[in-house]
Amino acid sequence: MKKIATSQNSTSNKVLLLMGFLFVATFLCNPLQAQNKSITVKGIVNSDIGPLDGVSIYLKNSKTGTVSKADGSFTFPSQLKAGDILIFSYLGYDKQSIVITETSSYLDIFMKEAPIDVLSAVNSNKRYKSKRPKKS
């Protein structure tokens, strides 16, 4: 009986020791620890025609986002951390992805127009009618 109690004691000691080790290791070995501080991101979105109003700005893989104001300025509604990716999207302009670093508290974004050729062909499902040779 006493033996069983001792072995139970030593098992729980081992578990505690392992947990303690893991706890310390997490703090010592995590290089990102220093980067985990929160950053408030502000900025402005510009284009060829000046500041862009209504650009969607959102955190990748989330629903959190905002839109730029009439003067192109924005303040991201939630705190970000280094390594987060902000996506800037506006109809007719190329999408931009910005990786947040510790120094990303102010972003100056320039949106480039999408380089597209405007083409169009309409399919009407109208029955084909051949041009017949004139009878001589």
Added chain:
Amino acid sequence: MKFRCFFSGLFLVCALHSEAQAWDFDHISFKKADSLAMVNKGASLDDLPKLVYNLTNGLETDAERFRSIYLWVCTNVKNDYGLYAKNKRKRRRFQDDSLKLEAWNDRFKKRIFKTLLKRKRTICTGYAYMVKTLSQLANIDCEIINGFAKTSSGNPEDLRYPNHSWNAVKLNDKWYLSDPTWSSGVQDIDNGRFKFDYNDGLFLAPPKLFAINHFPLEAQWFLFNDTPPIFTGFLEAPIVYNEAYKLLAGHKTPQKLYNEVPRNYTLNLECLLKPNIKLKTITLEIDDGISSKIIVPDNFVLKNQKLFVKHILKNYGFYDIHLSINDQLVASYVFKVRRFSEE
């Protein structure tokens, strides 16, 4: 005999596999994706990331996410015939002046995006751009493909310069072709009205069928494993209607729209049909310019989804021949039957 059966079976499987496109996803139900597209009907384009989130939230595969985006674009964005006509006119006018053409394109591009944003109306490039942009926001690799498209007008003038844009999308490391403009609906050219009528056949369409009326500027976008087609072949190809994409998996012969043949020539029509199409719904209509009649061809065979139609053209004349399935126009060909063999 056993070997012959085995090899012909193997050949059929290979043939079907090379045509396989939307069929690659037979095991996936698009029900949830379709219902998300429907639930978001009428959503605005002001906040594209939010729209993408709403269209794809809870969908597990890229194929479903792409489906929801594609269906939403095709059922919410209208074709604008006025914009189409204006662009066509201007591009034709500036066709030999690259600077003016570029300036026009720059001006018109701004107008296209404004119209798309405010009124959800556009032309081909706008459709392809919407599909690409929304897909990329969902982390799906998608491209706009520019090139030539052959419409049922059959007007060779329309094919002097690139006239159409569509999409290529990468799903499970494989590229697929789709045409959102033609999937979206039908344009009545006489009154300029557009009617939404979603055509699922142009969603992940079979590349060989697609190439009959789509010729990309860059050959890689034919998505052929073998030699890509040449432009002359494309110009000479038969007319294939939008409805064909719902009914056909492939089209083999006749390979030309215009055919000149002697009397008693046997018209040989061969296509690969999609599953569950009945032989009795297939008809041929022959129009001699004065009257047209629906005929029963001399021979009809439907075997393993392969349709073989044979009909002897006994009388000389000039005929427009239309193939229909389920009362829907599929393809048209022209046959000039010579009176004398040396003519």
